[in-house]
Amino acid sequence: MQQANRLRPFFENITFDRDDNELILNFGPQHPSAHGQLRLMLHLQQEQITKAHPDIGYLHRGMEKMAENMIYNEFMPTTDRMDYIASSSNNYGFALAVEKLIGLEVPRRAKVIRMMLLETNRLMSHLFWLATTALDIGAMTVFLFAFREREYLMDLIEDYCGARLTHAAVRIGGVPLDLPDNFIADLRKFLDKLPENIKDYEDLLDSNRIWKMRMENVGVISKEMALSWGCSGVMLRASGVEWDIRKEEPYELYDEVEFSVPVSDKGDNYARYKLYMAEMRESAKILYQVLDMYADTTPELMAHAPQYISAPKIDIMTQNYSLMQHFVLVTQGMRPPVGEVYVATESPKGELGYYINSQGGAYPYRLKLRAPSFWHTGILTDLLPGHYIPDVVSIIGTTNIVFGEVDR
């Protein structure tokens, strides 16, 4: 018997002397189409999958453990590393959870800026999804097109917060910065061109024979299965459940903007693809409305709650008491009230929830990250059997999983 863990060749992919024709194939964890460190153990009959065991944990960093050893503001940059394709939405989910715990109301301009960040992040995430999935299926052009647009958005985000991937652009109680000059004009310029760009992608893919063959009627998730597996976001809506947290449990300014929630009842890869495209259009619609809201807001960016939130910098630099409070909040951290809260937001991937149990200390007693991709990976156990090997790639593609979020 060989030992798997020594640095010697170990043929775990090949099982010798089997009576049946079953082959066990190790898909990943370094497979380029696995979108990260996903290992799938596939039991095969010829090319057909009979059993699938997703194996995760290769990117496990113990974020929940880290959260228990960090003050609340310290944890904010760590949330970036969950869904690193759209980090502001993670920041936002955490900030919202802590604000609900404290009972803070955020100034309107901060809300407007947060809305802009959330929706640009959604666009970035969907563009990235389109690019990588199309690349997996073999559509190189779409990859280049979508990355071009994503690059523009990343530049915009960089203008706002200085970072391109790990934004940390939201603070508990508001946002740290006002919009830079030209941000609104630049974003508007992007949005004006976006329908044209989306049409380009759709022209390339919608009736593309290969794309349709790989997507249509592949990876069909029934409504019951999607609900039972805790799917959310596009994975749920493609299976005929009309549930968008932005619409049903509105947070920020989502009850003031008009947008529709695209739903499909097909449940296959193609339906999910169409929903992503439709959602990008809806995001653009929301962004237009939010851009118009910006002008009517007063310049406050952070909530006023001296016990929890540092005063504006001008106060810290001029008033002794604000400086003292700032010092205590930075060195010891804020202490939210005793209680627990679960707050769900609609991140680009689905329902991103933060459960925080606070015992009145500067460190959360327990913080549970409910990341949508975790269950979207789990569903592969039930979804893959019956499919063929090439379908694995397209199914993983349309589940839109990000491993920073799966393993946390």
Add this chain to the structure above:
Amino acid sequence: MRSYTPKDDVQKKPYYTDRYWVAPQVAKTDVSEDAVFASDLEAIKSKFEVLDAYIQVGQMVVVINAHDNYGVIELLKNELEYNQLSELSAIDWLSSEGKFEIFYQMLSMSKRKRIRVKCKISEKESIQSVEKLFRSADWSEREMYDMFGVVINNHPYMKRILMPDDWEGFPLRKSYPLQGDEFAQWYEVDRIFGKEARDIIGPENRDSARVDRYDTERFARLGHEVPRGADISQGEPDTPLVYQESEGVFMIQKFDAEKSVVISDRDR
């Protein structure tokens, strides 16, 4: 005097708390204030014992006995239209009361309500799996077992999910240190090179921020460069700084503000 750290809770603690500090509470309201929650609670109460129930931050919290967990979740799913189990996990209260608290976070899409069912079990007790009701519990329960060591009955595939299968210890327990325990320190050495290589390789450094000033193999300090592997424990030679562009390296030039161009248009 050496500071005392309780063994059952080694997580970070605030170094100073005012002696008169009283932590405020998040308001708990009575369930009767919300008609939907009140009727749900009545339905649960008619069949199971409810230890406590209240509304906090817009969600109802129901505390039940641990042996009722399957029944309550089944009732919520089949009769009260809570059609999704969004989250399931544990909280470690071993240090204070010797128990795990397990919570089930559920969502009803038709009622637009969220409810949290909680129960407590002691360390040696196990709990019934709800995987038959919600497939999502399959992975969450595995994660709960992996992180806390809460044993689940009737689970189809009770294995670790995030940590390696042969891991020892349960990382999210309060008694588990943030940097990992001794087992974690030797894990990779033991698995890859074998126990006999422990003396040669040494324990894994699990403090990601550690810098060894005298280790010139793995650490360099900008502006104080010395040859790799040099012994600088007895003092070090002063190396003058040489920038590569001053020696005329191909393609590399010194920055010249006069010649540089600022691109202001995004459509470059």
